Amino acid sequence: MDEMDRRILKVLARDGRISNAQLAQEVGLSPSPCWQRFRRLEQKGVISGYHAIFDQEKLGASEIVLIEIVLDRHDDETLEIFGQKMQQMPEVLEVHLTTGEYDYLIKVAVQGTRGYEEFLRKKLYKVPGIRHSRSSFVLRSLKNIQAYLP
DSSP: OOHHHHHHHHHHHHOTTOOHHHHHHHHTOOHHHHHHHHHHHHHTTSSOOOOOOOOTTTTTOOEEEEEEEEESOOSHHHHHHHHHHHHHOTTEEEEEEOSSSOSEEEEEEESHHHHHHHHHHHTGGGSTTEEEEEEEEOOOOSOOOSOOOO
């Protein structure tokens, strides 16, 4: 990957819906070589997908909660079930296996403290294998990007 590929990625990180003609103009290439580089980045898996960013408040789930979770066992079955259950919960935005005191860090979108209580009682606490959890409400996000380009 060279400097031109990095320039393409920086523009795409800012605007994933930019047209090829606009992208080519911003990075200083003609459209055909720009398209070829773009396709090569996709084929190599550097660009792994595209998604829309939603306004959680307008969707009725304006609070973000970070939950640290400790499992009571770490066998394959417990880990598999936990992963499947997290995939099935639409409120769960991210799930990270971590090192340290907690096994997982999950990011959840809910509507206020009542929505969070309902999520805990009706969903999270019904997942087998969870020994302990600790939660923190996000007060404000100062930076929210999806990728780091070294």
